[in-house]
Amino acid sequence: MILLKNGMVYLSDKNKIEKADVLxxxxxxxxxxxxxxxxxxxxxxxxxxxIFPGFVDLHCHLRDPGYTYKEDIASGAESAAxxxxxxxxxxxxxxxxxxxxxxxxxxMRKARDVGKTKIFVIGAMSKGLEGKEIANIASLxxxxxxxxxxxxxxxxxxxxxxxVMRYASIYDIPMICHSEExxxxxxxxxxxxxxxxxxxxxxxxxxxxxxxxxRDIMLADVTGxxxxxxxxxxxxxxxxxxxxxxxxxxxxxxxxxxxxxxxxKACDGFDTNTKMKPPLRSEQDREALFEGLMDGTxxxxxxxxxxxxxxxxxxEFMKAPFGxxxxxxxxxxxxxxxxxxxxxxxxxxxxxxxxKPADIIKxxxxxxxxxxxxxxNIFDLKDSFTFDESEILSKSKNSPFLGMxxxxxxxxxxxxxxxxxxx
Amino acid sequence: xxxxxxxxxxxxxxxxxxxxxxxxxxxETAKVMKEINSREYKKIPTxxxxxxxxxxxxxxxxxxxxxxxAVKRLSADVVSFTSAGxxxxxxxxxxxxxxxxxxxxxxxxxxxxxxxxxxQLVNKYSNKPVINAGDGRHAHPTQALLDMFSIWEKTGSLKxxxxxIVGDILHSRVVRSNLIGMKKMGADVVVCGPRTLMxxxxxxxxxxxxxxxxxxxxxxxxxxxxxxxxxxxxxEGLFPGLGEYTSRYGLSNKMLxxxxxxVLIMHPGPMNxxxxxxxxxxxxxxxxxxxxxxxxxxxxxxxxFLILGGKPGREVA
Numbered sequence: 001m002i003l004l005k006n007g008m009v010y011l012s013d014k015n016k017i018e019k020a021d022v023l024x025x026x027x028x029x030x031x032x033x034x035x036x037x038x039x040x041x042x043x044x045x046x047x048x049x050x051i052f053p054g055f056v057d058l059h060c061h062l063r064d065p066g067y068t069y070k071e072d073i074a075s076g077a078e079s080a081a082x083x084x085x086x087x088x089x090x091x092x093x094x095x096x097x098x099x100x101x102x103x104x105x106x107x108m109r110k111a112r113d114v115g116k117t118k119i120f121v122i123g124a125m126s127k128g129l130e131g132k133e134i135a136n137i138a139s140l141x142x143x144x145x146x147x148x149x150x151x152x153x154x155x156x157x158x159x160x161x162x163x164v165m166r167y168a169s170i171y172d173i174p175m176i177c178h179s180e181e182x183x184x185x186x187x188x189x190x191x192x193x194x195x196x197x198x199x200x201x202x203x204x205x206x207x208x209x210x211x212x213x214x215r216d217i218m219l220a221d222v223t224g225x226x227x228x229x230x231x232x233x234x235x236x237x238x239x240x241x242x243x244x245x246x247x248x249x250x251x252x253x254x255x256x257x258x259x260x261x262x263x264x265k266a267c268d269g270f271d272t273n274t275k276m277k278p279p280l281r282s283e284q285d286r287e288a289l290f291e292g293l294m295d296g297t298x299x300x301x302x303x304x305x306x307x308x309x310x311x312x313x314x315x316e317f318m319k320a321p322f323g324x325x326x327x328x329x330x331x332x333x334x335x336x337x338x339x340x341x342x343x344x345x346x347x348x349x350x351x352x353x354x355x356k357p358a359d360i361i362k363x364x365x366x367x368x369x370x371x372x373x374x375x376x377n378i379f380d381l382k383d384s385f386t387f388d389e390s391e392i393l394s395k396s397k398n399s400p401f402l403g404m405x406x407x408x409x410x411x412x413x414x415x416x417x418x419x420x421x422x423x
Numbered sequence: 424x425x426x427x428x429x430x431x432x433x434x435x436x437x438x439x440x441x442x443x444x445x446x447x448x449x450x451e452t453a454k455v456m457k458e459i460n461s462r463e464y465k466k467i468p469t470x471x472x473x474x475x476x477x478x479x480x481x482x483x484x485x486x487x488x489x490x491x492x493a494v495k496r497l498s499a500d501v502v503s504f505t506s507a508g509x510x511x512x513x514x515x516x517x518x519x520x521x522x523x524x525x526x527x528x529x530x531x532x533x534x535x536x537x538x539x540x541x542x543q544l545v546n547k548y549s550n551k552p553v554i555n556a557g558d559g560r561h562a563h564p565t566q567a568l569l570d571m572f573s574i575w576e577k578t579g580s581l582k583x584x585x586x587x588i589v590g591d592i593l594h595s596r597v598v599r600s601n602l603i604g605m606k607k608m609g610a611d612v613v614v615c616g617p618r619t620l621m622x623x624x625x626x627x628x629x630x631x632x633x634x635x636x637x638x639x640x641x642x643x644x645x646x647x648x649x650x651x652x653x654x655x656x657x658x659e660g661l662f663p664g665l666g667e668y669t670s671r672y673g674l675s676n677k678m679l680x681x682x683x684x685x686v687l688i689m690h691p692g693p694m695n696x697x698x699x700x701x702x703x704x705x706x707x708x709x710x711x712x713x714x715x716x717x718x719x720x721x722x723x724x725x726x727x728f729l730i731l732g733g734k735p736g737r738e739v740a
Binding site: 314 | 518536538540541543544559560622623624625627628
């Protein structure tokens with residue numbers, strides 16, 4: 001048994017933070033109350049610290065199988081644990097892609113063996129993520145995927161996307177859409193706007209996202225499928241989703257910490273760690289994303305943790321791959337820039353990183369209450385640090401937040417009643 | 424020559440790092456260099472013992488030759504690297520290419536590459552001054568300096584001049600550097616071309632005027648600069664064809680009637696005669712296109728001299 005004493009505990013039932021003790025027995029939270037006494041428990045003094053439900057990430061790339069020099073399931077699980085995550089959903093753009101049962105089984109088995117973080121798998125929408133034929137979605141669902149996506153790619157042909165949604169609509173899983181119209185995004189490197197002009201790089205217009213978001217909202221309406229818009233990045237995307245929700249279409253959405261905090265200005269200087277898809281957008285877009293998050297248009301925060309090795313990122317800007325890592329900076333970045341600056345309540349941030357994403361994949365995780373799985377993390381919010389490459393546990397270090405001072409230092413992560421991270 | 428400003432060891436990634444005084448100093452130095460280039464024996468010993476590497480990852484003839492001549496006339500040694508036929512073809516990346524050259528003792532790099540930002544990378548890996556000789560469509564600061572020098576030489580100042588730049592603004596690194604430099608030197612700049620060849624928010628980014636009608640753009644202009652129109656843009660669906668382009672944006676005598684009587688005509692080359700500029704204009708008395716090329720060597724000599732800390736001895740008095 002583990003007894004967490006004197007912490008400020010986020011209580012999922014009340015959506016409130018209160019001082020309490022938490023008793024963990026095996027894999028379950030046994031009791032939450034003031035002043036629990038338990039002789040047989042390992043006692044952790046949590047005075048001055050906050051205890052949250054373990055974070056749930058709907059969107060990450062663990063690169064395993066196929067690109068294990070960037071990340072693998074073990075290093076990804078450790079990195080996630082250090083970020084306070086206890087559940088993550090991995091995207092299917094591995095090699096081979098997760099469009100078949102044996103790859104799915106390989107990941108689920110390895111995830112169980114590693115054990116540090118609960119890993120839920122997103123299956124492919126189209127075979128090989130090629131956007132040509134429907135993947136074996138029925139088999140993948142039976143095998144245990146929690147959603148389907150061609151993330152990284154986007155099915156361009158409307159008819160195929162329609163058929164994917166129609167085919168999968170009989171299952172209760174989200175269709176996770178990476179929205180990008182290729183003829184518009186083209187060879188774009190950064191947001192189409194002042195920064196693409198200044199840097200002389202091809203731009204990715206917001207339209208490339210918005211046209212596909214509007215298409216997929218219409219397809220969700222027609223098919224009755226649940227569409228989940230991955231990494232929303234533009235103002236009009238937020239408006240489209242807001243309207244769709246008013247129209248009672250089954251649509252949810254996520255936003256990444258980097259799109260909430262950074263703008264295209266970060267790309268000035270050709271730092272390839274600011275290169276990702278969708279690209280960092282304008283300040284107006286960033287503000288709209290934040291407003292969308294606050295009014296519930298955007299449901300959750302997801303990292304889009306996308307590791308790339310240093311020799312891939314240390315290249316000409318145009319040649320470097322898209323993507324940034326996110327597990328280990330997600331909470332401290334958002335706590336520092338949103339909660340500490342009084343733009344957002346701490347409880348709200350916790351909900352968007354825990355129970356809301358868990359609802360989307362319909363898993364019983366991300367809550368801190370008696371009887372729930374013992375998935376939680378313990379942060380000292382008064383403790384600040386500089387986000388440094390040498391501290392990163394992911395195999396890759398491609399973060400746009402390197403060198404940033406942040407508040408919220410993680411002291412412990414517990415997943416299924418076991419410590420998965422200790423400072 | 425007064426030496427109040429020190430440019431020793433500086434990079435030339437683009438002109439936003441340079442002040443008006445520094446640019447004027449480069450012009451003053453270039454004037455001296457131009458005089459040297461007009462002598463029978465066009466060489467001074469000022470950079471003897473220094474080694475410059477020109478790294479041309481992208482094809483270029485005039486810029487590379489201009490730089491090589493500039494290095495040689497200052498008595499420095501020059502080694503030329505072109506990616507064709509190099510170890511890059513064997514998969515060596517920029518990082519290792521630069522480490523390798525640096526190990527052989529290079530004092531300054533001149534870099535041309537099709538990707539924006541590569542001069543900064545070369546500087547990062549070499550820790551030596553880098554002159555950007557064109558990076559993608561991002562910047563071409565030495566071209567901008569020679570363009571501005573060519574105007575400055577004729578008019579004494581860029582302040583208050585109306586300069587119209589016409590053509591494919593979107594794909595032009597020459598324009599971007601010129602806009603930064605010309606605005607800095609106090610000119611009023613108008614960019615003109617088809618809307619599909621105009622980068623977004625250009626007015627906001629550079630504080631220039633944007634016009635789609637050539638007549639309006641060149642009205643009362645002191646300087647009109649044409650840009651190379653590349654046929655491949657037609658295949659990219661950005662404009663319908665050269666015929667319509669020339670009729671709308673080609674620099675002809677008829678069009679130039681709207682400009683000032685003593686308008687200067689410029690072009691960074693290479694020209695498509697009969698497309699963006701008609702021979703009657705390119706070869707007219709208003710044209711300083713050939714002089715731009717002459718000035719290119721002088722301006723590059725000035726930069727090399729100032730950055731590599733050449734001493735103003737007798738030869739550069």
